[in-house]
Amino acid sequence: MKITIDGKACEAEKGEFILQIARRNNIYIPTLCHSDALPGLASCRLCIVKVIDRGRAKIVTSCIFPVSKEVEVVTNDDEIKRMRKNIVMLLKVRCPENKEVDELAKVFGVEEKRVKRFKLDPEENCVLCGLCAKACKELGTGAISTVNRGMYKEVATPYHEPSPECIGCASCANVCPTNAIKVVDKDGERKIWGKKFKMVKCDLCGEYFATEEHVKYAYDRLGVEKPEKLMCSSCKKKVTAKDIKSIFENA
Amino acid sequence: MSDKKTVNICCGTGCLAKGSMEVYEEMKAQIAKLGANAEVNVKLKATGCDGLCEKGPVLKIYPDDIAYFKVKVEDVEDVVKKTLMNGEIIEKLLYFETATKQRLRNHKESEFCKRQYKIALRNVGEIDPISLEDYVERGGYKALKKAIGSMKPEDVLEEISKSGLRGRGGAGFPTGRKWKTAADIDTSPIYVVCNGDEGDPGAFMDRSIMEGDPNSVIEGMTLCAYAVGGTNGFAYIRDEYGLAVENMQKAINKAKEENLLGNNILGTDFSFDIQIVRGGGAFVCGESTALMSSIEGMVGEPRAKYIHTTEKGLWGQPTVLNNVETWANVPIIIEKGGDWYHAIGTMEKSKGTKVFSLVGKVKNTGLVEVPMGTTLREIIYDIGGGVLNDRKFKAVQIGGPSGGCLPAEYLDLPVDYDTLVKADSMMGSGGMIVMDDRTCMVDVTRYYLSFLAEESCGKCVPCREGVKRMLEILTDICDGNGKEGDIEELLEICSMTSKASLCSLGKSAPNPVKAAIRYFRDEFEEHINNKRCRAGVCKELTTFGIDEDKCIGCDMCKKNCPADCITGEIKKPHAIDADKCVRCGNCMNICKFNAVKVL
Helix, strand or coil: CEEEECCEEEECCCCCEHHHHHHHCCCCCCCCCCCCCCCCCCCCCCCEEEEEECCEEEEEECCCCECCCCCEEECCCHHHHHHHHHHHHHHHHHCCCCHHHHHHHHHCCCCHHHHHCCCCCCCCCCCCCCHHHHHHHHHCCCCCEEECCHHHCEEECHHHCCCCCCCCCCHHHHHCCCCCCCEEEECCEEEECCEEEEEEECCCCCCEEEEHHHHHHHHHHHCCCCCCCCCCHHHHHHHHHHHHHHHHHHC | CCCEEEEEEECCHHHHHCCHHHHHHHHHHHHHHHCCCCCCEEEEEEECCCCCHHHCCCEEEECCCEEECCCCHHHHHHHHHHHHHHCCCCHHHCEEECCCCEEECCHHHCHHHHCCCCCCCCCCCCCCCCCHHHHHHCCCCHHHHHHHHHCCHHHHHHHHHHHCCECCCCCCCEHHHHHHHHHCCCCCCCEEEEEECCCCCCCCHHHHHHHHCHHHHHHHHHHHHHHHCCCEEEEEEECCCHHHHHHHHHHHHHHHHCCCCECCHHHCCCCEEEEEEEECCCHHHHCHHHHHHHHCCCCCCCCCCCCCCCCCCHHHCCEEEEEHHHHHHHHHHHHHCHHHHHCCECCCCCECEEEEEEEECECCCEEEEEECCCEHHHHHHHHCCCEHHHCCEEEEEECHHHCEEEEHHHCCCECCHHHHHHCCCCCCCCEEEEEECCCCHHHHHHHHHHHHHHHCCCCCHHHHHHHHHHHHHHHHHHCCCCCCCHHHHHHHHHHHHHHHCCCHHHHHCCHHHHHHHHHHHHHHHHHHHHCCCCCCCCHHHCCEEECCCCCCCCCHHHHHCCCCCEECCCCCCCEECCCCCCCCCHHHHHCCCCCEEEC
């Protein structure tokens, strides 16, 4: 089937999300809480678009709105732009000193005066999009989650204690769109979520690259024995590339 | 002398709090004392809530139709000896009609009762809630027997569609259409859910139904299951409603014993069971998708409804979710027919009756069931008896925290789903809070936003951050720190939040702000620009003074001032020392001559 996005005809599968279709067609829709690797959260609301179906327009979240018929989508009219600007304004008020949020605020032209109207906390960097908790859950550890509700909502380990489930993989920090999760790697030790981990070295380059618990968890989950030589991801890429090359050359 | 009498004592939560269980026990003891040979034969019943909680404990005597209010343990002996034995009326316990200042033998003749039309509340307060016999005696399970015995599932659907019944939880979605969507899907299981997570401040109609007539909810859900092919039912009840949970559970057990629920209902192939799930007290779990997440054992956060829950709800299966009051309407619609129900209510799209909990600054508070389309004036003035202490009416807040406050100009507005939305308010679940001139509209808006800021699930930015920041602005305005441009900023955040939020809690959260600014903008401006709160509520913006021309020097204000800041001799005008005044407003509330004013 075909849908129209901003006047452009786009091929789409039934049930596909608008954001996916737009990105494939090089139509930009801003997002904060989206990761291609994880199911849509629809929490940041930046990806809102207008869907026009039989002349009636409604605002939907493009990251989770499945197309079921040939509709028209508008991603960037004045009304949508104004709403996004207000959303970014609220994020800027929440995280006034955050670099990523600040860039967004500049793009959307959020006025400093509006931001300064409110009480600001320069320490806050988390926009509470929930990507970290989702990543943690999908990995199977579930060490962190959003806790409480409303204005008291936060991301935390249970009871704010170091979580026995946490393997220090730092997936949460990797998916965080605003770099709000603190990970400190120093002298072969990683500190994250109030817990310390011993790191292991890459047997090829000698760099510390993962925690012991992470490595164990990964191989246990795969159900294979831990290899004699451990490699960091960049060395692994190099080795694999070499292997592939030799396969082709020998063939 | 008639020999068989029934005494109903209300044992709903309100009356229980006022000691009705003690009254019940005393009555039981007194009746036992009469012995088997007494001339009167008394049957005693503990019933559900009659809606007149403010006047509880309530005691009713049938067939004489005598009702006593504010009954104390000490009164019981008198009730037995005088009324039950000798037919003598105890004046002081009768219903006091505020309008005529008369006592009424039968409270059903009161302005409060006679203008009501009870459908959803038909049995509440009249039966022992856990007695299946009582329910059956009043026509209960007739509908289920009729449906199973002589109607096809599509006939049941047809009657519900014909009735024009719409969801009583607030959104007003046509019940028939909802059921039909689920019925059309060929899959199993199909779930039937009762939303008993009533959470609006001041609202207690669902609680009263679950406590006082649980079988009507169970029968309603079973009829739906029959119509849509439902297999399993869940009654999601907030845990604070202890008595509702208890009575619902007892009623479910009894219905199962009598084969009205469970396997092979009434000897047919139709099986359906209901399980109670207790909610943890989060307001957002009244939102259907959050409620379903909660039943599934997950955090109560709403999901987008791009695919309706009637198609994919609980555990991804078709789910019909209705509110308690909606369920209570179902059996009587099937019994009397969709056309009968359709004839009640407005000519347009709001059919039947709606239960409101009428509370706040109104003379008669309690549960009120009226046909859709009844005006606010009829509810507040005729049924409610007008504003407490005859103060000036200022606003009525309808629809829970996400509703809006409507001003006096809207008193003649017929109350139905569509007119309320047009007026920036909403039906909601039926809370109705009357406010007088001692209410500050900015402060009230701030209160509702503080409720929503805490009760938002916090998942999406527009609702969590938008409500939080609107609350910040409103708090500033109340504290005297309002700034130029604040009203515009509020409206800007409102317009985004009402469209970009994930669920209907977020989408309706700006309602109180929008309505307050629309109808009481001058009060906001006065707070921001003149630093004055005309209602005398916002302490930083209030200075009380006494009007010398009106003050007769009765000394009441002086006696009740906690700060000892009022001076003046008896029968001479008094004065307030503004420096010592703590701005509690006691003097203004107490003055019968309107002499205390906000400067």
